Amino acid sequence: MSQKVTLVGGGLAGSLLAIFLAKKGFKVSIYEKRPDMRGSDYEGGRSINLALSERGLRALRKLGLDKEVLDIGIPMRGRMMHDLQGQLKYQPYGHDGQAIYSVSRGLLNIKLLQMADSMENIEMFFDHDCTGVNLEKAETSYTNKAGEPVEDKADWVIATDGAYSAVRKAFQTSGRFNYEQKYEEHGYKELEILANAEGDFAMNKNCLHIWPRKSFMMIALPNPDATFTCTVFMPFKGDPGFDDLKTRSEIEAFVTEQFPDAVPVMPNVLDDFEKNPVGSLVTIRTFPWLRGKTALLGDSAHAIVPFYGQGMNCCFEDCSDLDFCLGETDNNMMEALEMYQERRVKNANAIADLALKNFTEMRDWVGQPEFLARKAIEHDLSELYKDEYKAQYELVTFADVTYKEAWDRGFENDRLIDRIIEDKLESKIADRPFMLRLFKEYLS
Amino acid sequence: MSQKVTLVGGGLAGSLLAIFLAKKGFKVSIYEKRPDMRGSDYEGGRSINLALSERGLRALRKLGLDKEVLDIGIPMRGRMMHDLQGQLKYQPYGHDGQAIYSVSRGLLNIKLLQMADSMENIEMFFDHDCTGVNLEKAETSYTNKAGEPVEDKADWVIATDGAYSAVRKAFQTSGRFNYEQKYEEHGYKELEILANAEGDFAMNKNCLHIWPRKSFMMIALPNPDATFTCTVFMPFKGDPGFDDLKTRSEIEAFVTEQFPDAVPVMPNVLDDFEKNPVGSLVTIRTFPWLRGKTALLGDSAHAIVPFYGQGMNCCFEDCSDLDFCLGETDNNMMEALEMYQERRVKNANAIADLALKNFTEMRDWVGQPEFLARKAIEHDLSELYKDEYKAQYELVTFADVTYKEAWDRGFENDRLIDRIIEDKLESKIADRPFMLRLFKEYLS
Known part of the structure; x- marks a missing residue:
């Protein structure tokens, strides 16, 4: 009889891992805290976008999913730097038209959930909030939408519930678990650049746009509806800093001075700046990733800052790497998880360091x-x-x-x-x- | 009217800090999870001992408590190294008879509680387990011995509840709190050396004894009843390692080979080795130490490994440093805590690093x-x-x-x-x- 793996978290890592495991013959149960994205009135291309690159594509390719995903992506072949006078400087990312792809997180997640749902040995439960884990017994507890308790028993539990993982809490209190959460002085706020009067992209759509300003920066990635999602990275306290940019006139002076070429196509910038929350940037490192019959994977094991565009790609590589280890160990999950942990932890630390280094590069040096x-x-x-x-x-x-x-x-x-x-x-x-x-x- | 400070934790740091604050005119409430040590049938000098040195003494001296504490301490003027043949090598710690003092944690804690209890503006609640904190409002919740909820409202809350601080949990979930817990590969187990047939110390009592064995070591500190408390520091997994030393014959072979001169005065060594738990060694670093009206102090802010004998000394120095800052700021607690944090965090990191470095030194190099x-x-x-x-x-x-x-x-x-x-x-x-x-x- 095939073994059952419970995945806590049905985001990008959870839904992709489910497909890998199902293809290897495991029975998979996904428990996701949020409602089913496929059911809610999902807003299409304007939500958060991510940069998909070769590592992520390689994992998708293993499952034959790469082409379908590329269809919803917009290739970005280089960085376009915007200076204070609105002058542009372009740097290609690679050669021969190599590109990274701006992809909607929501659309990609829906595609993966659809694929997972079409497989017989995957079952999915939404609106299930994980409330407890027995690491040794692979038992998990949830509260469902109706507020009722739900219990699950599996052969293995894998946490794919992200940087603020509920499963990881059980690791943290289980003794001798190394754990670090380190926040940046910077936070981030999302804004948007709209399509121009003709309904076209207001800037070159095949670039990742950067407004490097040394102590802070703005970036913009294209969406299929001809908008760009912008993100301002700036210290909470600083000059400038999010904490001190409060009044509309302060905000207006700031964006007009700093992003003169973008502001004309950001009609909602003042409202957005006032209304949108400031997010935190955290690096999380953990070890071990395996305790008893429970493992951590993706952001639950290693959250990184977004400055190398590798968060999702690293999680996808986690999945394909575990798939590789299952292949090497003849589907022995214990051996595969141990091998995966051994191979993977130094790479997770490396991309965490690379992402931090690239932040300095993008802000301070690019210009x-x-x-x-x-x-x-x-x-x-x-x-x-x-x-x-x-x-x-x-x-x-x-x-x-x-x-x-x-x-x-x-x-x-x-x-x-x-x-x-x-x-x-x-x-x-x-x-x-x-x-x-x-x-x-x-x-x- | 004087401001009220609630201290969560009545251990060494909490009881000493209470005295400092009370002398500055604050009203102090101590809530301690455990029963009152003064009431229980406390076992005297045979329990865990600690090395008190100049930093700790300096803090006690500020309150006129140093002489009383030295009365219960045993001076150790150097390290005595024991090799595999039982041969001894002595290194003085300082010169002119400088010494560190072996002091019973329990006796010292009782002395500080007695002193605190004699002060009018200190109240103490034992058997009160902290269940929640409102960092901004200085409100704390407890469960008392009867299982009833107890609420406290103060002007300030200071966490003195140690490495596994309950108060710190509220910091950890309050956002943008840097936190690291890092465990050593080594654990520790306590053993004991008894007095000799004449009732005297079996070894020189004015030394800290070390059996350095490169990958592991044993140390021994004298107690007033002519015993020594020994601690074996050894990897969990290793050769040798705690995980693999299970049978009585394995334990006997190990201790006889490694500690030949000590074993004859350790008649209970096999029972103790089997029965006593293996503790973990953790370094905890945090920042910030102040959020709203709540602060971290002592091990709740910075737990260190015990290899420099500075854990308690560092906590006592925390207390006298906060006292200094209150003096500098005319008893303005907010300003004092900010000043304290600014002055202290680099020192806490330094002693954490020093303690880790000294571990290698004691194990690997001393011999x-x-x-x-x-x-x-x-x-x-x-x-x-x-x-x-x-x-x-x-x-x-x-x-x-x-x-x-x-x-x-x-x-x-x-x-x-x-x-x-x-x-x-x-x-x-x-x-x-x-x-x-x-x-x-x-x-x-």
């Missing part, structure tokens, strides 16, 4: 001449030496190496570029034999 | 020739240059500098000793003019 010069060298190296040189962004976003390897190789790249700048070797970048020798010296 | 050579140089420097050179241990244990300064100056010392070893300057240590020039180069 700086020295940074742009480094990026220009890196771009030339990537273009001329596609097989021999990979920028860290490329390794994280497009390549098939682990996050840990991307982290380590970033240091090698830095030292190589330091050398090029120090010894003024920019003119030699096209000299292939010379550069291959230099690579040998710096790159592993 | 190593290279380490002993460094200690010998350091000892000579301390003896010959009492005013100019202070070892890190001395700075932490005997001096009046912050933990952060002790941490920083440890690196300077290391570089100085590196130089002495590298350039073989041992013979020049007595050459005062030469050494003073060297100090100038290395020490700030």
Whole structure:
């Protein structure tokens, strides 16, 4: 008889993992706290969007879901930086038209739930709020919509209930559980750029737009309805800071000065700024991820800040990595979870560090001449030496190496570029034999 | 009218802080989860002992309590290392008979409670288990011994309820609270060395005894009844490890081999080893320590591993530091708590790091020739240059500098000793003019 796995949380990680496990022959029960997204009057493309890149796509491809998901995505082939005068600077992300995809979180989640629902060995329960877990016995308790208690017994429980995981609470009180939650000084607030008078995108839709302002920034990702969802990242306390931007006139002065080219297509900006909440940015690290018959996966195990666009991609890679481990262990869930934990934790730590590092980069450096010069060298190296040189962004976003390897190789790249700048070797970048020798010296 | 401060927790930090606050004119209510230690049939000197050193004494001295406490303490003037053959090596901790004091946690706590109880503006409630806190309103809820709910309203709440603080739970869910709990691979188990046939101490009572064994160790501190309380620190999993030492014959082989000189005076060692639980070792770091009208102090804000003997001393210093801040701010509690937090958090982090570093030192290095050579140089420097050179241990244990300064100056010392070893300057240590020039180069 097939073993039953209960997934607490039916978000992106939970619904994708359910499909992986069902395909491996497990019976899967998903318990989700929120109502069924497919039933509620879902608002289409204007809600939060996410950047889907190669790691996430690779996981979807394993299940034959990549094409369907790409259909609802908008390719972004580079960053478009907006300065204080509204002037633009463009940097491609990769080469040969490599792109990341702006995807609606809601639409993607619905697609995955639909797929899961079509499989015989997956059952789903919505409006079920997890109230307790017995880690050793794989027993979980819930309160349903009617307020009634519901009990579930499985062979395994996997927490896919996100950064504020209810399952993780049981880990935290079970003794000798390493746990860290670390908040940024910055928070975030969402705003929107509307379509122009003709109903078209008001800016180039195939970019991720950035207004880098050193201590803060705004970014914008395109939606299918020709709008952009903007996010302002700014300290709570600071100059400027969310805590001190209170009156409409203060807000108006701020956005007009800082985002002069965007404000004309943000007619609701003052209302949105006043009304929309300020979210927090947290990095969560945990260990172990497995205790008794219960495991943590995705954001419940490792929440990261959004600055590398890798949160969802990392969770999807978690799922396909666990799928890989099940393959390696002949579907022995205990061995697979142990192997998964062993392989995965260093990568989760690496992407957490990468995301924090990229925040500084996006805010502080993107607009700086020295940074742009480094990026220009890196771009030339990537273009001329596609097989021999990979920028860290490329390794994280497009390549098939682990996050840990991307982290380590970033240091090698830095030292190589330091050398090029120090010894003024920019003119030699096209000299292939010379550069291959230099690579040998710096790159592993 | 005087403001009321509610202290959640009547352990060492809570009872000492109550006295400081009462002397400043605050009304103080202490709520303690456990029964009144003074009433229960307390077992005297044989329970857990702690190392009291200058920082703790300094706080007690401010209240005129130091002499009374020293009366129940046993001075330990150095470490006595026991090797596998039972051979001894002695290292003094300081000079001029400087000592740390082995003190019974229970007796000390009782003394502080007695003192607190004698003060008119302190009230104490035992058997009150904290069930909730309103951080902004300084309201706390408890369940008393009869199981009834009890509510308290104060002007300020200070958590002195230790590493597993109930008050801190409200901080953890209040948003943007940085929190880390990190466990060691090692656990600890308490054993005991009895008095010898004549009723005297079986070993030198004026030492802290250490059996350093690289991956694990045992220590022993003297008690007034001529026993020693021993603590074995060892990995849970390992070779040896607590998880694998299960049968009496395994335990017997282990202790006989590892602690040959101690086992003859440990007649209950097998029973104790089987019966006594294995405790965990955790480092907890938090920030902020102040939210609304509620603050964290002592282990609730910063739990550390016990390897520098500074847990209690750090908590006592917290109390006297808050007392100092109240003095500086004319008893304005909000300003004092903010000032205290600002001054104190870097010191709490420094002693956490120092304690972790000392664990490695005690286990791995204490028995190593290279380490002993460094200690010998350091000892000579301390003896010959009492005013100019202070070892890190001395700075932490005997001096009046912050933990952060002790941490920083440890690196300077290391570089100085590196130089002495590298350039073989041992013979020049007595050459005062030469050494003073060297100090100038290395020490700030």
